[in-house]
Amino acid sequence: MEIDDAKGAKPLRLAICVKHVPTCDDIEVDEATGRIRRADAECDINPCDLNAMEMANALKKSVADAGGATIMAFSMGPDGALASLKKCLALGADEAYLLSDRKFAGCDTLGTARVLAHFLKAKGPFDVIFMGEMASDGATGQVGPMTAALLGVPDVISVATISCGERAGQFIVEQHIAEGVRRLLVKSPMVVTVPFGVNQPKLPTLRMQMRANKIAIPVLTASELSADELARLAPKSIVTSTRAIGTHAQAELIEGDAKAIAAKIRELVEGGRQHV
Amino acid sequence: MSEIVVFAPITGQGVLPSTAEVVTAARDICGAGDRVIVVAADDDVARYRDALSFEGVDELVLIRTPDITGANTDALSHAIADALEDRDVSFVLAPASDAARSVMARVAVLMDAGMTAAVKTLEVAGDGDIAQLKTSFGDQAMVSCSLTTRPGIVTLLPGNYDAALLSASGAPSVTERVADGLVSAVEVLADDGGAGNSDDEVLPITAADYVVCVGRGAMTGDNFELAKKYAAKAGAALAGSRPMIDNGWLPFAAQVGESGTVIRPRVALILGVSGAIQFTEGIKGEPLTIAVNTDKDAGISHFAKYLAVADMGDVLKELLSDV
Amino acid sequence: MKKKIGIIGGGISGTALGYNLSLYDDADVTIYEKDRIGCGTTSKSAGTVCLFDDSLNNRYWDVRLYGFETYMKMEREEKGSAGFDKTGTLVCALSEKDERRIKTGIALARAAGYTGEYITDKERIKAILPMLNTDAIIGAGYTKDDGYFDGTMISNNFAAKMTANGGKIITGVRVTAINAEGGTAKSVTTDAGDTEAYDVIVDCTGPWSRFTGAMLDLDVPIWHTKAEAFFLAPAENLDYIFPVLKFPAFYALRAGNNIFICKSHLSMDLDNPMHAGQWDPDKLPERGGTDDYFIEFLYEQMEKDVPGLVDAGLSSSWLSYRAETRDFLPIIGETPIKNYLLATGYGGNGVIEAPAVSRDLAKYIMRGESTLLIEEWAFSRLWKK
Ligand SMILES: Cc1cc2nc3c(=O)[nH]c(=O)nc-3n(C[C@H](O)[C@H](O)[C@H](O)COP(=O)(O)OP(=O)(O)OC[C@H]3O[C@@H](n4cnc5c(N)ncnc54)[C@H](O)[C@@H]3O)c2cc1C
Ligand SMILES: Cc1cc2nc3c(=O)[nH]c(=O)nc-3n(C[C@H](O)[C@H](O)[C@H](O)COP(=O)(O)OP(=O)(O)OC[C@H]3O[C@@H](n4cnc5c(N)ncnc54)[C@H](O)[C@@H]3O)c2cc1C
Numbered sequence: 001m002e003i004d005d006a007k008g009a010k011p012l013r014l015a016i017c018v019k020h021v022p023t024c025d026d027i028e029v030d031e032a033t034g035r036i037r038r039a040d041a042e043c044d045i046n047p048c049d050l051n052a053m054e055m056a057n058a059l060k061k062s063v064a065d066a067g068g069a070t071i072m073a074f075s076m077g078p079d080g081a082l083a084s085l086k087k088c089l090a091l092g093a094d095e096a097y098l099l100s101d102r103k104f105a106g107c108d109t110l111g112t113a114r115v116l117a118h119f120l121k122a123k124g125p126f127d128v129i130f131m132g133e134m135a136s137d138g139a140t141g142q143v144g145p146m147t148a149a150l151l152g153v154p155d156v157i158s159v160a161t162i163s164c165g166e167r168a169g170q171f172i173v174e175q176h177i178a179e180g181v182r183r184l185l186v187k188s189p190m191v192v193t194v195p196f197g198v199n200q201p202k203l204p205t206l207r208m209q210m211r212a213n214k215i216a217i218p219v220l221t222a223s224e225l226s227a228d229e230l231a232r233l234a235p236k237s238i239v240t241s242t243r244a245i246g247t248h249a250q251a252e253l254i255e256g257d258a259k260a261i262a263a264k265i266r267e268l269v270e271g272g273r274q275h276v
Numbered sequence: 277m278s279e280i281v282v283f284a285p286i287t288g289q290g291v292l293p294s295t296a297e298v299v300t301a302a303r304d305i306c307g308a309g310d311r312v313i314v315v316a317a318d319d320d321v322a323r324y325r326d327a328l329s330f331e332g333v334d335e336l337v338l339i340r341t342p343d344i345t346g347a348n349t350d351a352l353s354h355a356i357a358d359a360l361e362d363r364d365v366s367f368v369l370a371p372a373s374d375a376a377r378s379v380m381a382r383v384a385v386l387m388d389a390g391m392t393a394a395v396k397t398l399e400v401a402g403d404g405d406i407a408q409l410k411t412s413f414g415d416q417a418m419v420s421c422s423l424t425t426r427p428g429i430v431t432l433l434p435g436n437y438d439a440a441l442l443s444a445s446g447a448p449s450v451t452e453r454v455a456d457g458l459v460s461a462v463e464v465l466a467d468d469g470g471a472g473n474s475d476d477e478v479l480p481i482t483a484a485d486y487v488v489c490v491g492r493g494a495m496t497g498d499n500f501e502l503a504k505k506y507a508a509k510a511g512a513a514l515a516g517s518r519p520m521i522d523n524g525w526l527p528f529a530a531q532v533g534e535s536g537t538v539i540r541p542r543v544a545l546i547l548g549v550s551g552a553i554q555f556t557e558g559i560k561g562e563p564l565t566i567a568v569n570t571d572k573d574a575g576i577s578h579f580a581k582y583l584a585v586a587d588m589g590d591v592l593k594e595l596l597s598d599v
Numbered sequence: 600m601k602k603k604i605g606i607i608g609g610g611i612s613g614t615a616l617g618y619n620l621s622l623y624d625d626a627d628v629t630i631y632e633k634d635r636i637g638c639g640t641t642s643k644s645a646g647t648v649c650l651f652d653d654s655l656n657n658r659y660w661d662v663r664l665y666g667f668e669t670y671m672k673m674e675r676e677e678k679g680s681a682g683f684d685k686t687g688t689l690v691c692a693l694s695e696k697d698e699r700r701i702k703t704g705i706a707l708a709r710a711a712g713y714t715g716e717y718i719t720d721k722e723r724i725k726a727i728l729p730m731l732n733t734d735a736i737i738g739a740g741y742t743k744d745d746g747y748f749d750g751t752m753i754s755n756n757f758a759a760k761m762t763a764n765g766g767k768i769i770t771g772v773r774v775t776a777i778n779a780e781g782g783t784a785k786s787v788t789t790d791a792g793d794t795e796a797y798d799v800i801v802d803c804t805g806p807w808s809r810f811t812g813a814m815l816d817l818d819v820p821i822w823h824t825k826a827e828a829f830f831l832a833p834a835e836n837l838d839y840i841f842p843v844l845k846f847p848a849f850y851a852l853r854a855g856n857n858i859f860i861c862k863s864h865l866s867m868d869l870d871n872p873m874h875a876g877q878w879d880p881d882k883l884p885e886r887g888g889t890d891d892y893f894i895e896f897l898y899e900q901m902e903k904d905v906p907g908l909v910d911a912g913l914s915s916s917w918l919s920y921r922a923e924t925r926d927f928l929p930i931i932g933e934t935p936i937k938n939y940l941l942a943t944g945y946g947g948n949g950v951i952e953a954p955a956v957s958r959d960l961a962k963y964i965m966r967g968e969s970t971l972l973i974e975e976w977a978f979s980r981l982w983k984k
Contacts, residue, residue: 023560023886042884047540047560090913110384110391136561137412140393145349145381154350154461157378172465175347177374179288179467184347187461196540196561197483203832203912210898213891236390236428240407241420251567251576251583261584262594265545265566268582269510272543272564273486492679519679521855528856534915535830535854552751553635553642557886573770575635 010168012069014056015126017116017147018049018088020081021137045084049132050201052194053091056130057202059162060092066164070094072123076104076115082217089212090204096215097123101222108235113146118229119220120151127188128171133158133195141193148191155191156184160198277309278366281427283356283383284328285375286318287346288467291327294371296439298432299330302369303440305398305406310366317341317355317455329447330440339453346375347467348460353382355455360387365427367406372431384429391429392421396436481530484513487541489532490525491517491555493548493569493588500525502592503547509596515539517549533558547588551576601627604964605787605797607774607811608632610641611750612942613803614757615953619961621764626965628766629797630758631789633773637754639880640805641949643828643919645852645859647747648951649688650713651704651740652845653697653865655948660707662955662972669954670748673756680756682749686853688843689727690740691904697847701740708742715742728844730833730907747843747852750950777802777814777939784815784939799964801940806880806920808943815936820981821944823920824875827889828861829897830854831911849900857914860897864921864947880920888918921946924981931956931976932963940964941978 023044053073060069073088075081076099085096099119107115120129129148134141141157148155158176165172165185173184173192204212222230254264280302284295295314302312314328317339328336339359344351356379360368368383370376372394384391395408399420408421408430423430481487488507494500494516507514516526518533532539534554540561547568549555556579559565567580568588577583584591604620606613609632620626647654648667655663673681692698698717705715717740718724721733727741758768769789776788777800786796802819804811812819833856841853851860869875873892894913901908923946924930930944942960945952959970 042887044887047538108390109381109393113385141377142381142384142391142393145378146385148350149353149382149385155378155382156462158374177288182347182464183466185463185465190461200482203914205834205910205912206831206894206898206901207909209894209913213894232388234424236423236425237392237408238422238424239419240422242412242417244417250578251580253572254566254582254584258586258590258594261568261586261591262597264582265568265584265591265595268564268566269486269543269545518855519682522684523679531855535857535859550755551635553638553885554751575638578635578771 011067012059012063012128013124013126014060014069014071014128014130015074015120015124016049016053016056016071016088016093016130017074017143018053018084018132019046019135020044020075020077020084021046021135043080043083045087046132046135048134048194048196049084050091051196051199052130052132053088053093054199054201055159055162055192055194056128057092058199059128059164062163072097072126074099074116074119076100076107076112078105085217086212087204089215089217090209091202092208096217098217098219100219103222103230103233106235107233108237109140109142110146110237111233111235113143113150114229114233115225116143116147117150118225120147122224125189127169128162129189129191131191131193133193144191144193151189151191153189153191154186155193156186157193159192159194162192277311278364279311279313280306281360281365281368282312282314282333283368283370283376283380284314284316285346285371285373285379286316286321286324287375291316291324292371292373292375293439294373294434296330296441297434297437298369298371299333299440300437301398301432302367303332304437305367305400307404311335313337315339315356315359317344317352317359319343319345322452325447325450326442329443331443332440333443333448335449335451336447337451337453339455341455341458344455344458344460345464347464348458348462349378349382350462351458351460353379353386355458357383357386358455359453360427368427368429370429370431372433376431380429380431387427388425389427389429390423390425392423393431395421395430395432398430398432481513481515481532481537481539484539485542486510486512487515487532487539487544488512489515489517489544489546489549490520490588491547491549492519494520494525495523497589499548499589499592502589502596506592506595512545517552517555546576546580547592549576550574551579601625602799602965603627603797604629604799604801605795606630606801606803607787608639608803608805608807609636609754609758609768609770610639610803610805611637611754611757611949611953612805612945612957613801614754614761615957616801616803616942616960617761617766617768618757618764619957620964621761621766623961623965628761629795630761630766630768631772631774631787632768632770635770636758636768637751639807640919640921641750641754643826643917644750644950645747645828645850645861646682646750646950647688647843647850647852648745649690649843649845650708650715650742650745651701652688652690652850653700653847654863655951657700657703657707663951664711665955665958666951666953667745670753673753680752682752684746684853685744686746686840686842687741687743688745688845689724690845691736692738692740693735693847694737698738701738705740705742713742713744715740715744727842729839730905731844732904732906735904741842745843748950753950774811777811779815779936779939783937797938799938799940801942801960801964803942805943805945805949806922808922808941809877810879815939817934817936817939819930819941819943821922821924821930822869822875823878823880824864824867824869824923824946825873826861826864826919826921826947827893827916828859828919829889829893829916830914831858831860831908832856832914833858833908833911844905846900846904849897851905858908858911860908862893862896864923865927867921867923869923869925875923878920883918883920886915886917889916923947926980929956929976930978930981931960932973932978934978935982
């Protein structure tokens with residue numbers, strides 16, 4: 001059918017979910033509560049979320065002459081996360097929403113996925129939902145696939161590129177796997193998660209940053225969730241204790257002559273490079 | 277009596293090797309009367325029967341999923357959740373690997389199960405609860421987690437348990453299932469492992485898992501040439517501190533730091549760099565950092581995890597010589 | 600017997616002083632640095648030492664020249680050791696007052712053997728810096744001879760030279776108390792638990808000197824002015840030398856392919872809470888921390904004067920505190936507490952001023968000889984008011 005052609009189709013609706021994460025090298029654990037003192041920590045947008053944003057922008061650009069696309073950014077977190085949303089706006093997102101409520105504060109990954117899925121559904125439908133592969137503070141990479149499962153859509157992790165397929169509602173997705181790259185044809189809607197380093201994120205410009213500073217970011221709260229949905233946010237994976245591990249303020253010395261040093265370096269490098 | 281399930285991901289190269297470690301972890305937390313069950317699902321799952329017959333496993337569940345393989349996590353997760361539905365499972369354990377990540381996350385949703393990912397070790401607490409120990413914030417904090425649901429899902433990082441051996445006496449009791457009628461929105465077009473078309477857009481130093489960084493220490497003698505040779509040999513990207521770029525030794529794209537590029541490799545070897553903050557700001561993501569510097573008090577000693585006080589040229593020569 | 604001198608702070612102030620003291624055979628110098636050498640304000644500095652600009656009054660020309668030549672000497676000894684980038688400088692005049700000051704500066708530079716000219720032909724100005732909008736400019740001073748340096752590298756260099764001369768550097772250790780008896784400072788105590796006696800203690804802690812001064816109940820009259828710096832990545836690679844660019848309200852320089860830009864220190868108002876206050880430098884984030892209003896400021900300035908940067912990428916930013924006094928000149932030498940001296944309050948000019956100040960202060964400490972600089976920049980000028 002003619003209208004099935006990607007060109008001349010409806011504008012694409014893209015979403016991106018980002019997380020505001022601590023960036024500092026020294027974390028502090030509150031002795032009393034055993035929790036990490038987040039309020040004091042320096043935070044910024046999770047690094048690979050910028051790769052996801054770049055990929056969303058590239059897809060938007062590729063359809064500029066074929067209906068165009070809009071990008072909506074979402075972040076669940078405290079007020080500080082506004083800064084990460086602002087960064088998305090400065091990078092070209094059209095709208096941004098902060099999902100913030102004290103009732104969301106204790107969420108584990110499944111709870112987070114439930115909140116995101118709720119608001120993605122409310123503001124959707126979206127053709128493609130972009131997320132960073134992993135949060136640098138948790139490094140579990142579960143939220144993307146969980147959100148997809150909750151929305152009843154497929155997910156593709158470790159995505160290197162995405163482009164429109166021949167027909168509307170189809171996308172060609174390239175995925176990094178241990179053996180190399182896998183090419184997939186995926187029916188939208190879908191969630192894709194994007195790892196660090198697959199593309200070179202552009203920087204916000206002064207002009208775009210000025211524009212971003214002027215866009216209001218609505219705050220969406222738990223009042224939009226039903227009692228049943230709220231009850232389901234209770235964490236199922238609970239942190240029972242946290243302790244800081246003494247970070248190496250001083251490097252451990254590698255002793256011996258050049259030969260011994262080289263041998264140790266070889267061993268360390270080999271161990272450190274091993275793929276998870 | 278309950279069952280501890282080990283999910284064994286099947287990849288293009290067969291059974292994921294770290295599955296064997298997860299089997300050991302399952303055995304470790306197994307209480308009296310508990311059973312360890314290995315579950316795998318694939319279009320051609322029967323092929324892997326022998327490779328999945330680990331010692332100390334009570335049952336092997338092989339789910340045949342016609343036309344559905346590892347890429348179809350939307351469908352695969354249904355096949356697994358269905359197979360577990362009628363069983364009394366306390367834990368589902370899986371390797372913390374890309375091959376299991378999406379499937380396990382989706383199974384957690386389907387079973388409304390709590391999930392703790394990227395765990396180092398499991399510990400049986402006094403009350404019989406199984407605690408999951410893992411690092412958080414890079415490697416800066418150690419947290420202990422507990423799951424409130426039954427089953428609970430846990431993925432385990434490799435390298436913390438010995439691999440279980442394959443059973444000498446062949447397969448344990450095998451249950452075969454067929455998951456028919458699965459639908460996936462994902463179709464595999466090519467699985468050739470070839471390079472994607474995005475490669476030439478990628479800056480090598482940001483994509484490399486191993487980066488060799490050289491600083492002004494490389495400006496003496498043939499240190500730079502040696503570093504270049506070593507990086508090529510080791511399959512590492514070569515990066516530099518600002519003076520190396522300012523003085524034309526390396527292109528701007530190779531500058532690490534505040535006014536250059538931020539890299540997130542797994543390992544960084546830092547040679548002849550003093551470790552100014554404008555440089556160290558360019559290395560993120562808590563990689564393993566190893567520095568070689570003639571000055572034991574150089575600032576880099578407060579940044580790197582390991583420091584060798586030596587001439588970088590001498591060390592590079594040794595690294596280049598074959599052992 | 601040697602004179603034992605303890606220096607607190609290993610920024611450009613402490614290391615330059617340590618080096619100058621180590622030139623005296625009868626000095627026994629120790630520097631305490633709580634972190635790493637040159638990692639404080641010094642590491643966030645632009646490091647410009649220009650032959651003529653508005654940063655330091657022409658009255659102190661010899662301070663400027665001595666600073667510049669000290670670093671050029673370092674570069675001659677070992678190329679790159681002061682991080683010199685010879686980009687030249689373009690100083691823009693918006694008023695006749697600016698013009699007079701620039702012209703005097705040029706005359707002084709030329710008398711010292713450097714090149715420099717005042718240009719009114721706007722086409723020529725644009726040829727030097729194509730992304731400039733010259734509408735608001737009445738003229739510009741230009742020299743090819745200067746540029747900017749790397750304060751951290753210089754500090755490490757001073758520190759290395761000082762150790763070679765027998766001085767001692769203790770890093771990773773914080774001074775937690777300065778102990779005085781009967782109005783005379785006697786010793787310092789560190790968080791490593793050591794107490795060490797000194798004949799003279801010099802406080803070179805820049806923005807921290809409020810806190811170190813308080814250890815002796817001394818009110819060191821410095822304010823922290825916000826130094827918000829941005830790295831901008833131009834949309835296209837620059838195929839020309841981008842000179843240090845000075846406007847009365849901001850200045851910019853090229854770092855790699857990026858442009859480092861910050862508000863000029865003399866444009867700060869100590870009574871405006873957006874600009875200045877008294878804060879804790881230990882709470883400064885290493886990166887970021889800048890206010891939205893600064894984006895607006897930058898946008899307005901760039902749109903007007905350097906439109907080529909409006910579409911440049913914002914690559915990173917940092918916030919730092921300059922330690923300023925009411926008259927924007929440093930505090931050098933004696934304090935009401937005997938044997939406790941200050942070399943702080945360098946504000947936006949520490950890289951320029953540290954060599955000359957340290958030369959004079961070392962002489963004062965070791966030989967008791969005062970100089971015009973020691974007199975004019977004495978603590979007493981501030982406490983009399
Ligand atoms: C605004 C600004 C932005 C900056 N941006 C960046 C940036 O993006 N990236 C960056 O790198 N820098 C940047 N810098 C510069 C930074 O401050 C440092 O000056 C620079 O990183 C120092 O480079 P280096 O470590 O190679 O040189 P040095 O500081 O000179 O250190 C050389 C080191 O090599 C060791 N060495 C010498 N010979 C040998 C040998 N044979 N074997 C082993 N070790 C040896 C020495 O002990 C020394 O520690 C910036 C500075 C400023 C002011
Ligand atoms: C954005 C910016 C741009 C600038 N541009 C220029 C320029 O172009 N030209 C110019 O000449 N100047 C410039 N300056 C100013 C210049 O950088 C500063 O004047 C100078 O670096 C101050 O040096 P300092 O040694 O006094 O302070 P710092 O570098 O802050 O050193 C103080 C040191 O004391 C240590 N310390 C503090 N308390 C203790 C304690 N209790 N025990 C032990 N150690 C302690 C700190 O860790 C720190 O290292 C600029 C500054 C900024 C922020």
